[in-house]
Amino acid sequence: xxxxxxxxxxxxxxxxxxxxxxxxxxxxxxxxxxxxxxxxxxxxxxxxxxxxxxxxxxxxxxxxxxxxxxxxxxxxxxxxxxxxxxxxxxxxxxxxxxxxxxxxxxxxxxx
Amino acid sequence: xxxxxxxxxxxxxxxxxxxxxxxxxxxxxxxxxxxxxxxxxxxxxxxxxxxxxxxxxxxxxxxxxxxxxxxxxxxxxxxxxxxxxxxxxxxxxxxxxxxxxxxxxxxxxxxxxx
Numbered sequence: 001x002x003x004x005x006x007x008x009x010x011x012x013x014x015x016x017x018x019x020x021x022x023x024x025x026x027x028x029x030x031x032x033x034x035x036x037x038x039x040x041x042x043x044x045x046x047x048x049x050x051x052x053x054x055x056x057x058x059x060x061x062x063x064x065x066x067x068x069x070x071x072x073x074x075x076x077x078x079x080x081x082x083x084x085x086x087x088x089x090x091x092x093x094x095x096x097x098x099x100x101x102x103x104x105x106x107x108x109x110x111x
Numbered sequence: 112x113x114x115x116x117x118x119x120x121x122x123x124x125x126x127x128x129x130x131x132x133x134x135x136x137x138x139x140x141x142x143x144x145x146x147x148x149x150x151x152x153x154x155x156x157x158x159x160x161x162x163x164x165x166x167x168x169x170x171x172x173x174x175x176x177x178x179x180x181x182x183x184x185x186x187x188x189x190x191x192x193x194x195x196x197x198x199x200x201x202x203x204x205x206x207x208x209x210x211x212x213x214x215x216x217x218x219x220x221x222x223x224x225x
Contacts, residue, residue, distance in 0.1 A: 031209070031210075031211050032211060032213065034213050034214065036216070041219075041221070042218050042219065043115075043201060043216045043217050043218035043219050044201065044203075044216035045216075046213060046214070046215065046216075049212070049213040051211075087152075089154070091154075091214070093210055093211065095209050095210070095211060097142070097144070097156070097159050097166065097167055097205075097208065097209070097210050099156065099210060099214070101153070101154040101155075103151070103152050103153060104152060
C-alpha cells in the first residue's frame with residue numbers, strides 16, 4: 001500500500017525566501033507525481049506533473065524534482081511571495097487511478 | 112472557461128435527509144472521480160467512472176450512489192445523511208482512465224450535516 005508523507009506539515013517564511021517542500025512515498029512503482037496547491041475553501045490547482053521517466057519539471061518560479069528510486073520529490077519555490085500562501089499537496093499515481101495524496105504542507109509567506 | 116465545476120459550493124442539511132451534488136467537466140476527459148476530504152485533510156477516492164461506467168468503488172457506504180448520465184457529468188447522491196458525512200467533496204477528471212496525464216479538480220462542495 002502506497003503511503004505519502006509530506007514534511008514539514010507547516011512552514012512560515014518571510015517574503016523573498018527560496019524554499020523547499022518535501023514529499024516521500026513508500027512504493028517506487030509509480031506512473032507520475034503531481035503537485036497541487038489548495039487555497040482555503042477552494043479546490044486543488046495543479047502546479048506540476050512529473051512522469052516517472054522525468055527528473056524534474058519547471059513552471060515559472062516552481063521547480064519539482066523526482067527521484068523515484070529513493071521515493072522522494074521536492075517542490076522548490078523561488079523568491080516566495082505572499083500569494084504563494086496555501087497548502088501544497090503531493091499526489092502519487094500508481095497508474096490506473098491508484099492515486100495517493102499526502103496530507104499537505106501549509107505554507108505561509110509573511111510580507 | 113474549461114474546467115471541472117461542481118454545485119453547490121456549500122450544503123448544510125439535517126441528519127436523515129437526502130442530498131445530491133452535481134459535477135460537470137467541459138475538458139473532454141473520459142474519466143471522472145469523486146474524492147472526499149475529511150476534517151484531517153486526507154483526500155481519498157470514493158468512485159471513478161470511465162465513459163459512464165463505474166471503474167472504482169472504494170469502501171463507501173451504499174448510501175452514496177454516483178450517477179453518470181454522460182461522460183461529462185458525474186453526480187453524487189447521498190441518502191440518509193449522517194453527521195460523519197460532513198466533509199468536503201471534490202469532483203475531478205482525467206484525460207483517460209489510467210490518470211497518467213494528471214487530474215483536474217473542481218472547487219469542492221463543503222457538506223455540513225447537523
